[in-house]
Amino acid sequence: MKIVRLVIASVAAFGALASAGAVAATSPAPLCVAKDTQNLTPTTKAPAWYMPGVTGPCQADSGSKPIVEPMTAYWVYFSAFYPSDAFRTVPYNADYSARDCEVNFRTCGQYIISYAWAFWYSCSGRGLSGYDVARNIRYWADRARANGSNWRVYTWTEGGGYPYGCAFSVYALS
Amino acid sequence: MSVRRAVVVLALTLVTSSAHAATPPVLRLDLKAQTLGGKTILGRTTRAVVAALGRPTQRRQGSKRARFSYGRAASPSAIVLFRREGGTLRSWSVALSDRRLREATLGTLLQLPLRRLQQRLVAELGMRVVRPYRCATTCRGDAAIPGSRVRVGFGRVGTRPPYLVLYEAD
Numbered sequence: 610m611k612i613v614r615l616v617i618a619s620v621a622a623f624g625a626l627a628s629a630g631a632v633a634a635t636s637p638a639p640l641c642v643a644k645d646t647q648n649l650t651p652t653t654k655a656p657a658w659y660m661p662g663v664t665g666p667c668q669a670d671s672g673s674k675p676i677v678e679p680m681t682a683y684w685v686y687f688s689a690f691y692p693s694d695a696f697r698t699v700p701y702n703a704d705y706s707a708r709d710c711e712v713n714f715r716t717c718g719q720y721i722i723s724y725a726w727a728f729w730y731s732c733s734g735r736g737l738s739g740y741d742v743a744r745n746i747r748y749w750a751d752r753a754r755a756n757g758s759n760w761r762v763y764t765w766t767e768g769g770g771y772p773y774g775c776a777f778s779v780y781a782l783s
Numbered sequence: 784m785s786v787r788r789a790v791v792v793l794a795l796t797l798v799t800s801s802a803h804a805a806t807p808p809v810l811r812l813d814l815k816a817q818t819l820g821g822k823t824i825l826g827r828t829t830r831a832v833v834a835a836l837g838r839p840t841q842r843r844q845g846s847k848r849a850r851f852s853y854g855r856a857a858s859p860s861a862i863v864l865f866r867r868e869g870g871t872l873r874s875w876s877v878a879l880s881d882r883r884l885r886e887a888t889l890g891t892l893l894q895l896p897l898r899r900l901q902q903r904l905v906a907e908l909g910m911r912v913v914r915p916y917r918c919a920t921t922c923r924g925d926a927a928i929p930g931s932r933v934r935v936g937f938g939r940v941g942t943r944p945p946y947l948v949l950y951e952a953d
Contacts, residue, residue, distance in 0.1 A: 723848075730943065768936050
């Protein structure tokens with residue numbers, strides 16, 4: 610009986626620890642970005658507790674870093690959300706785009722949605738700065754890393770390809 | 784004296800002509816006919832769109848997609864999007880954001896409150912609301928043109944002026 614109780618207590622403690630990252634949004638001292646394949650609600654801003662470069666993924670995929678250090682690459686257009694246009698990329702390229710947005714908010718969208726003006730117009734029209742957008746991209750890149758190697762960061766437009774939404778999320782390649 | 788008058792006339796002429804050059808013409812939209820400036824605008828080749836609307840002020844063309852912008856670079860009055868269909872780039876969407884835009888039935892529709900615009904699209908053009916206008920992270924509504932695969936999206940991005948986008952939904 611004592612053993613059973615001990616096992617239950619251990620399982621409960623493990624569960625609490627494992628979900629620490631997931632509940633980090635309400636916790637005063639978040640540990641890391643947890644694996645979470647359920648709550649994928651897109652955001653235009655990263656949670657307040659997220660600190661780029663400090664709050665990393667709880668469990669990063671070892672294959673998530675490139676072998677070489679390339680420059681920013683264009684995000685891939687895909688039509689899964691038709692009649693919206695959508696664009697996706699791997700986490701490390703998302704980080705490069707985030708850096709681009711920190712450096713020049715008016716041009717970074719060229720790599721992300723192939724339309725620098727629309728990116729800037731839409732994101733700044735929502736009151737977001739280049740720093741806000743960069744932080745959000747880095748957050749979702751960490752979410753993708755935490756979820757595994759088949760996860761990508763994506764963003765999209767409204768129906769008809771206009772306007773750009775300036776929100777990001779992650780999804781799994783099948 | 785006559786020299787001074789001539790200078791004034793010349794100056795006025797220059798001011799007037801530069802103002803005309805800077806202000807794009809008012810676009811005329813017909814949602815029932817799905818035309819812009821009296822020309823069919825969706826499902827057209829890049830060449831046909833240039834023939835209908837003129838040369839774009841900005842043009843970006845790849846093998847799978849293209850985009851033509853009209854009006855000022857900082858605030859285009861029209862953006863036409865193309866995608867590859869059966870080996871040819873064809874227009875599938877046109878976004879309009881000039882408040883002076885004039886629609887055949889509704890008049891200057893981008894000067895209407897957007898909920899009112901939604902009501903009038905339904906009441907006066909018989910459209911069906913497929914996504915009611917609401918504001919969450921963005922303000923947006925979509926309505927379908929009856930008997931066609933074309934939809935009309937309308938909304939506003941934060942503090943930016945309202946827009947309308949006419950697009951093929953399938």
